[in-house]
Amino acid sequence: xxxxxxxxxxxxxxxxxxxxxxxxxxxxxxxxxxxxxxxxxxxxxxxxxxxxxxxxxxxxxxxxxxxxxxxxxxxxxxxxxxxxxxxxxxxxxxxxxxxxxxxxxxxxxxxxxxxxxxxxxxxxxxxxxxxxxxxxxxxxxxxxxxxxxxxxxxxxxxxxxxxxxxxxxxxxxxxxxxxxxxxxxxxxxxxxxxxxxxxxxxxxxxxx
Numbered sequence: 001x002x003x004x005x006x007x008x009x010x011x012x013x014x015x016x017x018x019x020x021x022x023x024x025x026x027x028x029x030x031x032x033x034x035x036x037x038x039x040x041x042x043x044x045x046x047x048x049x050x051x052x053x054x055x056x057x058x059x060x061x062x063x064x065x066x067x068x069x070x071x072x073x074x075x076x077x078x079x080x081x082x083x084x085x086x087x088x089x090x091x092x093x094x095x096x097x098x099x100x101x102x103x104x105x106x107x108x109x110x111x112x113x114x115x116x117x118x119x120x121x122x123x124x125x126x127x128x129x130x131x132x133x134x135x136x137x138x139x140x141x142x143x144x145x146x147x148x149x150x151x152x153x154x155x156x157x158x159x160x161x162x163x164x165x166x167x168x169x170x171x172x173x174x175x176x177x178x179x180x181x182x183x184x185x186x187x188x189x190x191x192x193x194x195x196x197x198x199x200x201x202x203x204x205x206x207x208x
Contacts, residue, residue: 022059023056023057023058023059024056024057024207024208025054025055025056025207025208026054026055026056026057026069026177026205026206026207026208027052027053027054027055027205027206028051028052028053028054028055028069028071028177028203028204028205028206029050029051029052029203029204029205030050030051030052030181030201030202030203030204031048031049031050031051031201031202032048032049032051032199032200032201032202033046033047033048033049033199033200034046034047034049034074034075034076034077034197034198034199034200035047035077035198035199036077036079036189036195036196036197036198037184037185037195037196037197037198038195038196039193039194039195040193040194040195041077041195041196043079043080044077044078044079044080044195045077045078045079046077046078047076047077047078047091047093049073049074049075049076049093049199050074051071051072051073051074051201051203052071052072053069053070053071053072053073053098054069054070054071055067055068055069055205056068056069057104057207062106063105063106063107064103064104064105064106065103065104065106066101066102066103066104067100067102067103067104067118067120068099068100068101068102069099069100070097070098070099071097071098071099071100072095072096072097072098073095073096073097073098073124073183073199074093074094074095074096075094075095075096075183075197075199076091076092076093076094076129076144077092078090078091078092079092088133088134088135089133090131090132090133091131091132091133092129092131092144092158093129093130093131093132093144094126094129094144094145094158094189094197095126095127095128095129096124096125096126096127096162097124097125097127098122098123098124098162098183099122099123099124100118100120100121100122100166101120101121101122101123102118102119102120102166102168103118103119103120104116104117104118105117105118106172109171112173112174113171113172113173114171114172115169115170115171115172116168116169116170116171116172116177116179117168117169118166118167118168118169118170118181119165119166119167119168120165120166121163121164121165121166122163122164122165122166122183123161123162123163124161124162124163125160125161125162126144126145126158126159126160126161126162127160128143128144128145129143129144129145129158130142130143130144131143131144142155143157144157144158145157145158145159145160156190156191156192157190158189158190159187159188159189159190159191159194161187162185162187162189162197163185163186163187164183164184164185164186164187164196164197165183165184165186166181166182166183166184167181167182167184168180168181168182170203174207175206175207176204176205176206176207177203177204177205177206177207178202178203178204178205179202179203179205180200180201180202180203181200181201181203182198182199182200182201183197183198183199183200184196184198185197185198
């Protein structure tokens, strides 16, 4: 009888923990600096870019949860170019649909909020973007991810696929989150010799 009561108590406590640690949806907006890193990034300058998306937090236990979602993330940089049709500085904008796959570690800091440390891979696909430059009084722009043709191809578009590591730290309140995230890309942004994406965003989120 005592063993049965112990088993029932364990089952009830398990259901209680699951009920308390329910899956949470949220929305997130942010802004920060994007840049390029690695070979080919010399002379490039960062740009201010936004980030917005939906988030999903799935608790695994009292300490660790799995975080994912879908973000619209803008990246890019300003760089010098010496192409035949453009000589000068080009501002490159790269917009992605990005999905993080993160392990989140929740550390109780105070009774009002937890500190959350996240790390894990992300995958992204370029959906739009514009590269633009000014030569004297003439402004020229073209789609970042598209090849350009004039009788034959003379410009290779940027690679649409990107992947890398995302890390972050934040404060998790009852209904709100604030955080700082950093993306380190592992895929070249363009064919041949090319730099990699880097971005850092300050974010504000609301949980449902």
